[in-house]
Amino acid sequence: MSSSSAIRFAAIGCGNAGTARICALAGHELGLKVVAGADLVEANLDNLASRLGYSFKHYVGEQAYLQMLDENELDAVGIFTPHIPHYEHVLAAMKKGLHVIIEKPMVCGAANALEVTRLMRESGKVGIIHYQRHYEAKFAKARELIQKGLIGEVKRFFIYMAQDWPGRTWRAEPEYSGGGQINDSGSHYLDILLWMLDVLPRSAEGHCDSFYNGKRGKVEFNGSFNVELENGAAGRVVFLADIPGGFVDDVRIIGSKGNLFFQGDRLIHYDAEKDAYHDMPTSLAKNYPSSPSDNFVKLLKNKVRINRVPFIFGCRVALLTEAMLRSAAQGGEKILCADILKESGHGMQDLLES
Numbered sequence: 001m002s003s004s005s006a007i008r009f010a011a012i013g014c015g016n017a018g019t020a021r022i023c024a025l026a027g028h029e030l031g032l033k034v035v036a037g038a039d040l041v042e043a044n045l046d047n048l049a050s051r052l053g054y055s056f057k058h059y060v061g062e063q064a065y066l067q068m069l070d071e072n073e074l075d076a077v078g079i080f081t082p083h084i085p086h087y088e089h090v091l092a093a094m095k096k097g098l099h100v101i102i103e104k105p106m107v108c109g110a111a112n113a114l115e116v117t118r119l120m121r122e123s124g125k126v127g128i129i130h131y132q133r134h135y136e137a138k139f140a141k142a143r144e145l146i147q148k149g150l151i152g153e154v155k156r157f158f159i160y161m162a163q164d165w166p167g168r169t170w171r172a173e174p175e176y177s178g179g180g181q182i183n184d185s186g187s188h189y190l191d192i193l194l195w196m197l198d199v200l201p202r203s204a205e206g207h208c209d210s211f212y213n214g215k216r217g218k219v220e221f222n223g224s225f226n227v228e229l230e231n232g233a234a235g236r237v238v239f240l241a242d243i244p245g246g247f248v249d250d251v252r253i254i255g256s257k258g259n260l261f262f263q264g265d266r267l268i269h270y271d272a273e274k275d276a277y278h279d280m281p282t283s284l285a286k287n288y289p290s291s292p293s294d295n296f297v298k299l300l301k302n303k304v305r306i307n308r309v310p311f312i313f314g315c316r317v318a319l320l321t322e323a324m325l326r327s328a329a330q331g332g333e334k335i336l337c338a339d340i341l342k343e344s345g346h347g348m349q350d351l352l353e354s
């Protein structure tokens with residue numbers, strides 16, 4: 001792509017997250033022009049146009065995105081729709097040979113995720129997932145330090161995330177949500193675990209319920225799981241969806257030589273040998289993009305070479321999510337990730353390439 005012309009961009013799904021992402025992309029200094037947008041609700045497209053300060057072609061209706069992809073000369077597409085339809089939307093975008101930025105979770109189910117990842121790799125285009133924690137200094141630094149061996153061999157981990165997640169509209173419908181809160185906000189936490197440790201999931205066992213403030217819903221709200229990773233590390237993942245007040249999380253990684261904790265923007269190191277805690281400096285490396293949108297535009301304009309959230313990370317999360325959801329559906333039975341992969345003729349080696 002020429003460095004002087006603006007990226008010709010269209011969006012599928014212009015709701016809350018879509019509008020924020022599209023405005024960030026359109027405001028990028030290297031130039032991106034929104035040519036067209038598809039949504040179920042015309043008012044969402046009007047709102048986006050007013051936020052952008054210019055008009056673009058509107059496509060309204062469930063299948064209107066197909067017409068949009070047919071009719072417009074595009075370089076890239078953004079997918080910001082509910083979870084289950086991500087799959088058909090990304091397939092359609094890739095069929096047109098377009099670069100793709102897609103909201104989390106990339107697509108639901110390990111087999112779908114691996115298919116989409118293979119097609120994206122074969123297309124030679126950029127596919128990036130909007131996991132913004134890859135651009136947060138504390139997580140990026142922790143990944144670097146874990147990989148340099150600061151805390152030795154990772155043995156255990158603990159992940160807790162709790163929020164008031166009412167699961168309204170499509171999030172409350174199994175055919176759109178694909179796994180309730182476990183697959184929604186939970187997706188971010190499974191991702192940073194696997195990304196920071198750079199390891200594949202081995203198994204999951206645990207339980208979910210669909211209770212929100214004492215009322216039963218149709219999707220998974222709360223869950224508690226034991227998760228094992230391929231390097232032998234094991235830990236607990238707890239997601240709660242109906243606590244009052246704001247969002248809370250707690251991520252702890254326990255190694256043979258020390259631990260890492262996250263508090264707000266702080267990254268805290270426990271040095272086991274010295275029996276001492278201290279804050280680690282957490283600046284991002286020079287040229288590290290500030291967000292998935294920044295990374296996407298810079299990749300398309302050849303200003304950076306590294307995609308910090310390629311589709312393979314979406315596969316790893318999809319696999320662990322599927323193992324957790326299956327275990328919960330089967331009364332807490334231990335589910336091996338390798339068994340899930342076998343069903344679609346895949347193996348762990350398919351999750352290694354990035």
Ligand SMILES: NC(=O)c1ccc[n+]([C@@H]2O[C@H](COP(=O)([O-])OP(=O)(O)OC[C@H]3O[C@@H](n4cnc5c(N)ncnc54)[C@H](O)[C@@H]3O)[C@@H](O)[C@H]2O)c1
Nearest residue numbers: 012013014015016017018038039040041062080081103104
């Ligand atoms: N990265 C994050 O922190 C973060 C935060 C919020 C949401 N998200 C993700 O963003 C995505 C959208 O979530 P949201 O909160 O913006 O939901 P939303 O309901 O506000 O937006 C979804 C939009 O998609 C539209 N849509 C549905 N089906 C469509 C179709 N077939 N064609 C075109 N448009 C269609 C809807 O009309 C709606 O405007 C989800 O994947 C969600 O997980 C990510």
